[in-house]
Amino acid sequence: MKKEGILALLLALLIMITVVSCGNASESGNVTTPSPVASEGPDNTEAVTEASTVDDKGYRLDDIPADLKLNTEIKMLYWSDVENPEFFVEDTNGEAVNDAIYSRNAKVEERLDITFNYVGKPGNFNANAAFNREAKTAKNNGDGFDIYAAYSMTTASLANAGLCRDLLKREVIDFEKPWWPDQLISEALIFDKLFFASGDLSTNMLYMMYVSFFNKDFIERYKLENPYELVNKNEWTFDKLFEMSSALDSTGSSGADMVWAFATSNDIHMDPYFFAAGLRVVEKDQDGVPQISEKMSSDRAIAVADAIQQYVARENVTIADKNDEFAKNNALFSVNRARYASKNLANADVSFGIVPVPKYTADQDTFVTILGFPYTLYAIADSSEQPDAASAALECLCSEGYRTITPALFEITMKVRYTTDGLASQMMDKVRENISFDIGRIFTSSLENLPYSIFRGYIKATDGVGYKTTFDSKYSTFSRLLKKLASSFEKIEG
Numbered sequence: 001m002k003k004e005g006i007l008a009l010l011l012a013l014l015i016m017i018t019v020v021s022c023g024n025a026s027e028s029g030n031v032t033t034p035s036p037v038a039s040e041g042p043d044n045t046e047a048v049t050e051a052s053t054v055d056d057k058g059y060r061l062d063d064i065p066a067d068l069k070l071n072t073e074i075k076m077l078y079w080s081d082v083e084n085p086e087f088f089v090e091d092t093n094g095e096a097v098n099d100a101i102y103s104r105n106a107k108v109e110e111r112l113d114i115t116f117n118y119v120g121k122p123g124n125f126n127a128n129a130a131f132n133r134e135a136k137t138a139k140n141n142g143d144g145f146d147i148y149a150a151y152s153m154t155t156a157s158l159a160n161a162g163l164c165r166d167l168l169k170r171e172v173i174d175f176e177k178p179w180w181p182d183q184l185i186s187e188a189l190i191f192d193k194l195f196f197a198s199g200d201l202s203t204n205m206l207y208m209m210y211v212s213f214f215n216k217d218f219i220e221r222y223k224l225e226n227p228y229e230l231v232n233k234n235e236w237t238f239d240k241l242f243e244m245s246s247a248l249d250s251t252g253s254s255g256a257d258m259v260w261a262f263a264t265s266n267d268i269h270m271d272p273y274f275f276a277a278g279l280r281v282v283e284k285d286q287d288g289v290p291q292i293s294e295k296m297s298s299d300r301a302i303a304v305a306d307a308i309q310q311y312v313a314r315e316n317v318t319i320a321d322k323n324d325e326f327a328k329n330n331a332l333f334s335v336n337r338a339r340y341a342s343k344n345l346a347n348a349d350v351s352f353g354i355v356p357v358p359k360y361t362a363d364q365d366t367f368v369t370i371l372g373f374p375y376t377l378y379a380i381a382d383s384s385e386q387p388d389a390a391s392a393a394l395e396c397l398c399s400e401g402y403r404t405i406t407p408a409l410f411e412i413t414m415k416v417r418y419t420t421d422g423l424a425s426q427m428m429d430k431v432r433e434n435i436s437f438d439i440g441r442i443f444t445s446s447l448e449n450l451p452y453s454i455f456r457g458y459i460k461a462t463d464g465v466g467y468k469t470t471f472d473s474k475y476s477t478f479s480r481l482l483k484k485l486a487s488s489f490e491k492i493e494g
Helices: 004-013 096-112 125-140 152-160 183-187 203-207 216-221 227-232 238-251 267-276 299-312 337-344 387-417 421-435 450-460 467-490
Strands: 072-081 112-119 148-152 212-214 262-263 282-284 290-292 331-337 352-356 376-380
Touching: 072 125, 072 387, 096 112, 096 387, 112 125, 112 387, 125 148, 125 152, 148 152, 152 376, 152 467, 203 387, 212 216, 212 267, 212 421, 216 331, 227 352, 227 421, 238 262, 238 299, 238 331, 267 299, 267 331, 267 450, 290 467, 299 450, 299 467, 331 337, 337 387, 337 467, 352 421, 376 387, 387 421, 450 467
Parallel strands: 072 112, 072 148, 262 331
Antiparallel strands: 148 376, 212 331, 212 352, 282 290
16 A cells, blocks of 8 residues: 555544554564565465565565554454355364454454454345345444445445445555456446445355366366366366366266266356356446446357356256256266355265366456355445545555465365365366456346346247347346446446
């Protein structure tokens, strides 16, 4: 963060700040590394030089002033029906992620001299409206919150209702740091404002990353190419997935004895292939106004939709009610959220590897990762009387999460305990580096779910109607809803 930004923050918080003398080492055990430093660090970022700071394990430190003491309570409205623990735990219990959450919160509260007041209310897809009413009621009663932390679509609806502040105005939050995904700023802005964010403060963001699973025994049995090597050679593409799947066509299996080339539980898990192809649902024009992306109905989109439709129509490919087939050592490939590794494969008798969802063509710049919807988006409440303090809390939560929670969840839970080789670690890093935050996907509930239902519906269709025709039939409704959404945000100061 720029020096001027720090001074502005300190001035804004003058009444709340108690200046405390500190040494070079923080109370959490992190140390300031003398400059210059040249380190790539665990986040795989480019070499950091010129007075950069890392802790004793090589993880980047934040720029929050060491003497920033807020002496306040931060009130957070969070979704109590969250799928995986994220916000707080009562005590340590020896489980890596649980203890990391406990440690992170203790460090943040001590560093900033704050106390979190967690108020939990159901806020998942089915409780979206009730969560919003809770936020509005609290605001109207003069007892508002500082931070909202909810299911992705729920936070999006809070922003649409004008209940969230523009995070880009909060100078203490540094979105260039590795604990915030790169694509947040490039994809999630609306009229050049950012009303919500996620990052290493959210365990559920990490759990909900989509990945490809492959059966290592099947790779050897059918003499197939190693997916790890394909990724590293930039040859892990749709065509390679289709080609390798064809190796199981000759097994002669069928019915209850089917050996699957690809098996997953639901068509929702096919969404990643649309975005992995470099396609988008919504993009912004030069004025920052959300528009239906031309890529959504491009020749490439048509080709991708046709390719996936033909793939899922294969006899030994299933996208319905077969969540256990991969865990039963009965499928070559599967696609699912990263959480599948710890939840379904921890005790399964299957030797598996993890790679990104494949590219459509090798000339794409990067692999693209999307998130399952049950992840948390954080926002600062427009009714907060201490938005700079809330901002410092978010930055500190994300920064400490990057050094505390992500290593526990990612390195231990996802990479070591539930995977069977070190190469999976490199692959998970690639997955995390390229998370997408397409506005159309985030606001899908305001857009009658057209951002995903057009593609999902087409790949399962058997009526012979082409993808472009399907898209065109929905375009007018989609355009009208998006203009309405954009209009509501145009009026929000943030």
